[in-house]
Amino acid sequence: MRTPLSIAWHRKVANWLLLGLCLAALGAAVAVLLAVLGYVIVQGAGGLNLDFLTNTPRPVGDSGGGMANAIVGTLILVGIAVVVGLPVGIGAGIYLAEYGRGRLATVVRFVADVLTGVPSITIGLFAYALLVVPLKSFSAFAGGFALGVIMLPVVTRTTEESVRLVPASLREAALALGVPRWKVIARIALPTALSGIVTGALLAVARVAGETAPLLFTAFGNQFWSWSLRQPIAALPLQIFVYAISPYDDWHRQAWAGSLVLVGLVLLLSIGMRLVVRRQRYGG
């Protein structure tokens, strides 16, 4: 005789089977991460040497050479992106957090979220039409501008969230002392929210540092050193792309080494950011 509380065997089996499948899915996700990272580390370490980090690319058939100019180029492009995207993003984020109650704020919030989802290659087309066509040249500035546009909505939303987290009591205390509203924001709210804003900025930088598509027809790439913002400039992701689809083994090896440098750069930013956030949250 079954007691009313016993569970039918097929329900038990379904329980373990389906929960097991969920765990297996999580395992698969982590396994894929490790497979990709592992491959990049193993293959990349083989091609990574001092030459790679200090030389410019050599012509086909001439082995050796490196991606030093591309590494510096990526840093320059990210620098331009920060100058373009960060101030406007932080400003808009402050607006949404401090003034954002009306219909305009809702629209801006929505548009910023949608802009986050616009394909990066479309942003590249925009930068091409806006800057490359009138200036008649592919340029570092056009590439950095495209990356800045991609950064913008990310910075806006993270700034909004961190400014919003500043306790109302802090604001009210300052306002009660007769401090003007703008000073309350600039001297009290912003410094309090600073670590959150920095986190958002790092997140955005990590995202754009690995972008390739918007650079294809803006920064364009360059085999040589370039310091001019009005000239085409090399970028690490671009160089990896060109080498990856080439038929040469030596270039493939360099593409892996470049990937290792790029992934290292991006993960350093992402993981470093997580540590900052954790320390802030747990007040360590």
Next chain:
Amino acid sequence: MMTETTVGRPGRPSPREIRAALGRASTGRRGDAVWAILVGGCAVGILLLVLAITTLMVVESWPAVQRFGFGFIVGQRWDPVGGHFGALPFLYGTVVSSVLALLIGGPVALGSAIALSELVPRQLRGLLSALVELLAAIPSVVYGLWGIFVLAPLLRSAVEPALRTALGFLPLFSGPAYGVGTLAGGLILAIMILPTIAAVSRDALLAVPNDQREAMLALGATHWEMVWGAVVPYARTGILGGFILGLGRALGETMAVTMVIGNRPAISASLFAPSYTLASVIANEFTEATSDLHLAALVEIGLVLLGVAVVVNALARLLIWQIERAGGSAAAGPGRGR
């Protein structure tokens, strides 16, 4: 009521003096105005930017829009030399690879989210969540490189022959195994959208109040029945938002897909065959396009991509906002619409 004529005692400022001093002190009204205009300008700047993106792309693509009209979207022939531009093969490749990515990546992401919110011990949750989210930090071009040298050879030598042996009677799994092709593109996309779907779904599941779980368990449900019967339905709006957000990412993803999908503008029933996506054709042909019409056609493809992305993302945001506004409760509550 205070009288205006009260005179202060010696050594103390009179009310009139205080009022005068306060009048001289800045009320910050001007600073407030400047500040509000400054940050408001930044906010309006975002709107203007999106407006500029749309306008500029419409202007640049106008020659192609005028020349081909609606035929651009349904045309099958893409011949830059002959001046014929029909985007249907790219639209087809984009849709098929993205749907494939959702079919493969979606269940894995949902399973991961359930495992993260319902099964994994609290101490491990943070670490495992971070690992899954790291998948999103790896640059697209690195996925592409991995796809070319690891995934595609694996598909060519092992997976595709096995699929053909087992399911070869379906047109989906017929034809020669190239390795690079729609299946490789869909798989790479599945990996890339997995962290997005998993993170949004996990947050939605974690927002489900515990009394829902307890009520289900009190009715005698097994752990799984609790998850599937109470927790997942409660969080379904958020999960749907995550899936649509993932779809949006898949539709616009460029580099990784370009590197593994084979880049052949043909519509084929087989998943093994190479195809082409909207984003890939822009990436491959834009810098090499010589005629103005070719350029305009490529920008029009970008415009199509922009339109699709805006619609999909707007939909996803509206769903996710609905939950955030409701604080993960009422709007997503079970019983609604059932």
